[in-house]
């Protein structure tokens with residue numbers, strides 16, 4: 043797409059350090075591919091609370107709404123001593139963005155680099171060829187189901203009426219299932235063309251509905267192969283035959299658990315990107331928020347030690363899913379792979395024989411490779 047506007051929200055802790063490197067990579071993409079992006083940056087989290095009295099101001103929020111995609115760093119939590127009940131909290135920035143933009147699909151690609159198989163808990167022969175994308179439903183399911191219909195809903199534990207019982211409701215509508223499943227099939231069509239839909243249809247009626255919707259959406263994509271898999275089977279196959287998966291789509295809670303399991307195939311949280319897709323269409327795809335999987339890591343902030351690869355690969359996802367720039371995204375991913383293959387590592391993924399570099403040098407090397 044032309045004239046894309048990208049909003050950068052660096053946030054707290056290592057957020058500014060890693061998003062600075064992702065921004066350099068986006069600038070390098072402009073240069074190499076002859077693109078121009080309008081890039082803005084605003085405060086969120088602790089600094090925004092200090093400067094503007096709120097974790098994300100209305101103006102910042104409005105500018106996000108005008109952009110094609112958001113590149114997010116991380117927001118921290120207040121030090122225990124500074125927490126006041128009712129006062130603004132940094133996490134509210136992300137909550138507000140999630141809520142108001144209605145992000146319904148969370149994407150997490152898992153592709154361990156061959157040169158880093160040593161960092162994984164699996165053996166190289168099991169990992170070979172592993173390259174999958176998780177699509178987790180993010181807006182419904184057990185996390186939100188049916189709360190208001192419970193009479194006199196207590197604020198913390200939802201009771202059945204007896205206070206020796208608690209209840210959660212796993213509610214899905216067809217429309218909620220359909221939009222996330224459709225996103226998964228579209229992503230698979232641009233990859234190896236296979237969808238694994240994960241459910242518990244032998245037990246849960248929401249899963250029976252889920253299967254029915256998947257079967258229907260699949261008919262719109264005859265070129266994409268698909269299968270249904272029970273969540274317990276999927277948990278086993280992820281560590282036995284991870285290379286068999288291409289795109290995995292599943293409901294909220296199963297996705298929460300399975301993405302954490304799958305992330306361990308790569309061995310490091312600092313390497314992993316994520317995307318949250320919203321309902322609004324952009325010229326090149328869908329509006330989205332892109333962020334590394336890791337948090338603000340206050341223990342290493344300000345030391346030029348944080349691994350910027352999760353943030354850089356998040357920028358690649360942004361190019362692909364919100365801007366429709368698949369070739370550019372692939373070039374960024376290939377540049378990261380080249381630097382890792384050449385043996386450069388930040389300290390979190392350091393192995394013997396590798397060359398340890400800081401946040402900035404890692405970013406510079408990716409830009410050079412590009």
Ligand code: ATP
Pocket residue numbers: 056060116117118119311312335336337338339340341342347348349350352388390
């Ligand atoms: P938050 O409260 O923002 O979630 P956290 O410390 O609870 O912060 P993470 O930021 O995810 O959670 O950090 C977990 C651990 O992983 C920390 O020890 C941190 O130093 C390390 N870590 C996280 N991100 C990176 C990174 N990009 N590079 C290197 N180490 C990282």
Ligand code: MG
Pocket residue numbers: 337
């Ligand atoms: Mg954390």
